[in-house]
Amino acid sequence: MMKLSRIAMTLVLMGLSSQATASSVDGLLMKPARGTPLGVVINNPYENAPLTALVSLHGHNINDVTVKVHARNNGVPIEYPVSDTKVMEDGGVPIFGLYPDHLNTVTIDWTEAGEKKTFDYKILTPDIDMGFGQGMWAKAPxxxxxxxxxxxxxxxxxxxxxxxxxxxxxxxxxxxxxxxxxxxxxxxxxxxxxxxxxxxxxxxxxxxxxxxxxxxxxxxxxxxxxxxxxxxxxxxxxxxxxxxxxxxxxxxxxxxxxxxxxxxxxxxxxxxxxxxxxxxxxxxxxxxxxxxxxxxxxxxxxxxxxxxxxxxxxxxxxxxxxxxxxxxxxxxxxxxxxxxxxxxxxxxxxxxxxxxxxxxxxxxxxxxxxxxxxxxxxxxxxxxxxxxxxxxxxxxxxxxxxxxxxxxxxxxxxxxxxxxxxxxxxxxxxxCSSKGECKDTNFDxxxxxxxxxxxxxxxxxxxxxxxxxxxxxxxxxxxxxxxxxxxxxxxxxxxxxxxxxxxxxxxxxxxxxxxxxxxxxxxxxxxxxxxxxxxxxxxxxxxxxxxxxxxxxxxxxxxxxxxxxxxxxxxxxxxxxxxxxxxxxxxxxxxxxxxxxxx
Incomplete structure (x- = not known):
């Protein structure tokens, strides 16, 4: 095996270091799924609302956002606009109204660099867990x-x-x-x-x-x-x-x-x-x-x-x-x-x-x-x-x-x-009597x-x-x-x-x-x-x-x-x-x- 001199090794390492700096090191940072146009889907972003999600921006500048959570079976779709400030507030597109224990279809429409865009995301959610205790017969009302x-x-x-x-x-x-x-x-x-x-x-x-x-x-x-x-x-x-x-x-x-x-x-x-x-x-x-x-x-x-x-x-x-x-x-x-x-x-x-x-x-x-x-x-x-x-x-x-x-x-x-x-x-x-009974009237x-x-x-x-x-x-x-x-x-x-x-x-x-x-x-x-x-x-x-x-x-x-x-x-x-x-x-x-x- 050819051995590199100490000087040559130093030059190689310097080159790798320079290359790494130029391209950035992601480590274990989650990357957007292949084929998706925005950032990462983050389930329950603040840990307090399990049926919410956030699609991060990942460097994109977007506006005029609308979200539609598609209905399951013959249910009710939920559709709403999201203000530009709300997008920046949450650092992404906020998703509300997901069904529990379901692979939800969510359509996001937005404008980016003057071009209107749309994409259907698939977001899986956990089942309902509002706490369990004695005397229960169902997981929720x-x-x-x-x-x-x-x-x-x-x-x-x-x-x-x-x-x-x-x-x-x-x-x-x-x-x-x-x-x-x-x-x-x-x-x-x-x-x-x-x-x-x-x-x-x-x-x-x-x-x-x-x-x-x-x-x-x-x-x-x-x-x-x-x-x-x-x-x-x-x-x-x-x-x-x-x-x-x-x-x-x-x-x-x-x-x-x-x-x-x-x-x-x-x-x-x-x-x-x-x-x-x-x-x-x-x-x-x-x-x-x-x-x-x-x-x-x-x-x-x-x-x-x-x-x-x-x-x-x-x-x-x-x-x-x-x-x-x-x-x-x-x-x-x-x-x-x-x-x-x-x-x-x-x-x-x-x-x-x-x-x-x-x-x-x-x-x-x-x-x-x-x-x-x-x-x-x-x-x-x-x-x-x-x-x-x-x-x-x-x-x-x-x-x-x-x-x-x-x-x-x-x-x-x-x-x-x-x-x-x-x-x-x-x-x-x-x-009306002192006890509040008002006869011959509908008042009470x-x-x-x-x-x-x-x-x-x-x-x-x-x-x-x-x-x-x-x-x-x-x-x-x-x-x-x-x-x-x-x-x-x-x-x-x-x-x-x-x-x-x-x-x-x-x-x-x-x-x-x-x-x-x-x-x-x-x-x-x-x-x-x-x-x-x-x-x-x-x-x-x-x-x-x-x-x-x-x-x-x-x-x-x-x-x-x-x-x-x-x-x-x-x-x-x-x-x-x-x-x-x-x-x-x-x-x-x-x-x-x-x-x-x-x-």
Whole structure:
């Protein structure tokens, strides 16, 4: 073998080094598949959304991008434009709406150097994994599409289902009687369906939730869409802000003196965020140091800095027990106990209850249970739903009550002039009892309600009337219960309220009775109302409320999603969603407009 001199070897190595520098060394860098015109296909680019993908740019400068995820079988295709800034934001073409466990066909159209181009990508996805636990019979909630009108077939619905498993936060396990709402921890079950009932997006439960870490645990709730088309939700001791592609834009803790956020995180017209929370180490009226429960509203700026807060113990009457005395003890949101179905508590029980997340009067107990907050830019006020007061309440920036939509029973003299007077369409006062029964009229108050939202386009307010404790009592026949989606017109000047629309009382009856959770929300894009009866069938078919039989139907729930053209009572959409785990209950739904999320 010929031996090279040391000088010759040096020259060879120098030449190789020069050549390598000129051509670059890729090492194990993934290269675009042979024959593809853009970059690499990256599945689940941010690890939070398994049914998303990204086609990287790989040095290409493109614009005018559109994406189409082709339908599977006779399903629904998803097609959307992608702004040039969104392409640069994600570093490629964002792909949303892939089917799980499927080799998806995705067409991308774009312009490059003035030339229009198109290409079909094949993208394989994993099967659904939203977490697995005891008592499951399916990997995800099961959809049943009843009816979808042609002009609603492009709808995408975000659904929220959370469930417990044996990996809940250890700090809660070790302090299961701790005051406050600390023990509330659950595996997130966020997903999006199309109108064929197919799951087209879901949240990775293992990346956004950490049961071994206090600030990573919590019960993911109250997801809303921001004006920029991103997602925001609250989760225990913090709140999260994420893009539809799964890019975490903000993962922040609650301000220092607050804790136990749940139910609502919403971006307001003033650009700030409103979150329902509670207070640490709160001195109650008995001089005791307690953790309050679901009775504070905080306003934060986009950086998470505290702007303002509302202490409802100082604004409302935390001793009012009229609604609490009427609650079904088996369905006290979020605590569900079938052994107590149909039973009520006494005033003594409420006054002597241990401090913690259970019904009771006074700070340190769940006397208010605020489950939604909205902001009214018209007069810089907040509107909230207090489930355990069966009341919708408007409060000003000055922390004074503007009005209360509630039966008058139990409200002290201080609040009597704040109670709205029900009227008919002509403005005539209705004859309503102190317990809220308005005879010879279709008007009704709301009972243990959820989601009181302002509709500025109509000058109204929508509320989901769950219906437990209606007229401050439990009915003799449990099957007489029902829930409603309802719309009211409030006259702030005259202090009157008119009911202008309802759905559910006659149309669904007991089938739609949802004792906890649920939502109704106006949708401007189609001039429609979307409602989600999220916990119907909560006590199972085994005998009904008050006579629960422990059989294979006990603990199964069904959510009923309907959307109506404005003012109509015949749905344009109805999709039922059955639970996949015992005691697993739907929480809320939202309409998702993917074009807004790709701007």
């Amino acid at each position: 099961i959809t049943d599409v009843h009816y979808v009108a042609d002009d609603f077939k492009d709808r995408l619905y975000f659904l929220s289902w959370n469930s417990k498993d044996a990996k809940n936060a250890q700090i809660a396990h070790n302090n299961n009687t701790a005051p406050g709402a600390l023990a509330w921890d659950a595996t997130p079950g966020f997903f999006i369906i199309d109108t064929a009932g197919e799951i087209r997006w879901y949240l990775n439960p293992y990346t956004t939730h950490d049961p071994e870490y206090l600030n990573g645990a919590g019960y993911p709730m109250g997801m809303n869409v921001t004006k920029d088309g991103d997602m925001i939700w609250v989760q225990g001791q913090g709140w999260k802000h994420m893009s539809i592609m799964g890019k975490m834009l903000g993962d922040r803790l609650l301000p220092g003196d607050f804790q136990d956020g749940s139910h609502e995180a919403i971006e307001a017209a003033n650009g700030n965020y409103f979150i329902r929370a509670a207070r640490k180490n709160y001195r109650n009226d008995k001089g005791l140091l307690v953790n309050s429960v679901r009775d504070h509203i905080i306003e934060l700026d986009k950086n998470g800095k505290l702007v303002d807060f509302w202490d409802l113990n100082q604004i409302l009457d935390n001793q009012r027990d009229a609604a609490l005395l009427s609650l079904d003890s088996g369905a006290v949101c979020l605590n569900v106990d079938l052994d107590k179905a149909g039973h009520k508590v006494s005033a003594e029980d409420l006054a002597d209850a241990p401090y913690g997340d259970i019904p009771g009067v006074g700070a340190g107990r769940n006397w208010a249970h605020v489950n939604s907050v909205d902001y009214d830019a018209k007069d810089d006020s907040i509107v909230l739903s207090s489930r355990h007061q069966s009341a919708v309440i408007k409060i000003g920036r000055d922390k004074k009550v503007k009005w209360i939509l509630s039966a008058s029973e139990g409200w002290s003299e201080k609040y009597q002039d704040k109670l709205l007077t029900p009227v008919d369409a002509k403005g005539n006062k209705l004859n 108050f709301t009972w243990t309600q959820h989601t009181a939202y302002v509709v500025p386009q109509k000058g109204t307010i929508t509320v989901f009337d769950n219906g437990d404790g209606r007229y401050l009592e439990q009915p003799a026949i449990p099957m007489a219960k029902y829930s409603r989606s309802v719309e009211y017109k409030v006259n702030d000047k005259d202090m009157t309220v008119q009911q202008v629309w309802e759905y559910g009382k006659e149309e669904l009856g007991y089938e739609g009775y949802s004792p906890i959770t649920s939502i109704v929300k106006y949708q401007e894009d189609k001039d429609s109302m979307m409602s989600y009866y999220a916990s119907s069938g909560l006590f199972g078919a085994g005998g009904g409320l008050g006579n629960v039989k422990w059989d294979d139907t006990t603990g199964k729930t069904k959510s009923i999603l309907v959307e109506h053209r404005y003012g109509e009572t015949k749905p344009a959409v109805r999709i039922d969603v059955d639970s996949n785990q015992i005691f697993k209950t739907g929480y809320r739904a939202q309409v998702i407009k993917i074009a807004d999320m790709m701007k």
